[in-house]
Amino acid sequence: MRNRPFAALALFAACLLLIPAPLLAAHAPYARVPARPDPSDELLKQSVMAYTWYQTSAEARALYYQAFALADMMLEKDLADRSVTKKRAVIVDIDETLLDNSPYNVAQLENHSGTEALSWNEWVKLAQARALPGAVDFLTKAHKRGVDIYYVSNRSVEHTDSTIRNLIAAGFPQARATHLLLSDGESSKESRRQQIERDHHIVLLMGDNLSDFAQIFDGRSVADRSKAVDLLKEKFGRSFIVLPNPMYGDWEYALYNYRQLSPEQKLEARKKALSPSPSPVRQQAR
Numbered sequence: 001m002r003n004r005p006f007a008a009l010a011l012f013a014a015c016l017l018l019i020p021a022p023l024l025a026a027h028a029p030y031a032r033v034p035a036r037p038d039p040s041d042e043l044l045k046q047s048v049m050a051y052t053w054y055q056t057s058a059e060a061r062a063l064y065y066q067a068f069a070l071a072d073m074m075l076e077k078d079l080a081d082r083s084v085t086k087k088r089a090v091i092v093d094i095d096e097t098l099l100d101n102s103p104y105n106v107a108q109l110e111n112h113s114g115t116e117a118l119s120w121n122e123w124v125k126l127a128q129a130r131a132l133p134g135a136v137d138f139l140t141k142a143h144k145r146g147v148d149i150y151y152v153s154n155r156s157v158e159h160t161d162s163t164i165r166n167l168i169a170a171g172f173p174q175a176r177a178t179h180l181l182l183s184d185g186e187s188s189k190e191s192r193r194q195q196i197e198r199d200h201h202i203v204l205l206m207g208d209n210l211s212d213f214a215q216i217f218d219g220r221s222v223a224d225r226s227k228a229v230d231l232l233k234e235k236f237g238r239s240f241i242v243l244p245n246p247m248y249g250d251w252e253y254a255l256y257n258y259r260q261l262s263p264e265q266k267l268e269a270r271k272k273a274l275s276p277s278p279s280p281v282r283q284q285a286r
Contacts, residue, residue: 039263068134093207127166143173208245
């Protein structure tokens with residue numbers, strides 16, 4: 001009698017061996033399938049490193065100081081040219097060239113996590129963006145030397161008042177409506193640059209996006225942007241001064257061929273643009 005439980009267990013085990021494996025699997029508990037990553041979350045995760053570098057790296061700060069120091073040297077050199085008869089002017093972009101909007105970008109991470117974040121319009125109206133390193137000092141020197149300063153930005157004309165308030169609060173000179181050329185819906189800055197050039201000698205253009213400098217960069221592919229840079233290479237560091245911006249810009253939109261893509265399509269486009277071997281884009285541009 002003591003061995004009956006053991007005998008029954010052995011009989012049950014033997015019966016299990018006779019049952020086909022597919023039938024057993026059909027009645028097994030469902031295995032948990034890992035959830036597919038949300039493409040929107042993946043895009044945000046990729047942005048975190050760019051935001052971190054921009055806000056915390058001493059290298060970013062050094063690049064701003066370096067750019068404005070170079071701009072000062074080029075302006076000094078141009079001022080020594082007595083053949084210039086027109087009024088001199090410096091054309092500067094605003095966002096991520098003079099003013100730091102990275103707090104707005106970082107806030108969008110919180111917005112995605114369920115916390116209400118400011119919209120771009122609300123952020124601009126606050127007029128609280130801080131000046132980037134070296135920007136105020138350079139433009140103040142230019143102002144004292146009698147150079148006209150024109151702020152050419154693709155902020156909407158609806159933001160004229162708040163943009164002027166922000167520039168003044170941050171310490172920038174000549175921050176008034178006649179020196180502020182915002183967008184009335186047109187993304188290209190070419191017509192605004194030409195407007196200034198009619199009665200000015202343009203000494204410098206400064207910005208974080210290649211379209212801040214010349215029309216040849218507007219709406220161009222990744223490869224064509226690189227070719228245009230090579231074509232105009234003599235201007236960079238002389239009359240074109242580029243500021244760093246890893247957070248957004250035409251460098252990214254070019255990856256998408258300037259189309260509206262889903263988050264999943266954007267991720268795919270980013271991956272396709274990468275190469276473990278020497279960049280084919282750079283090779284083509286030469």
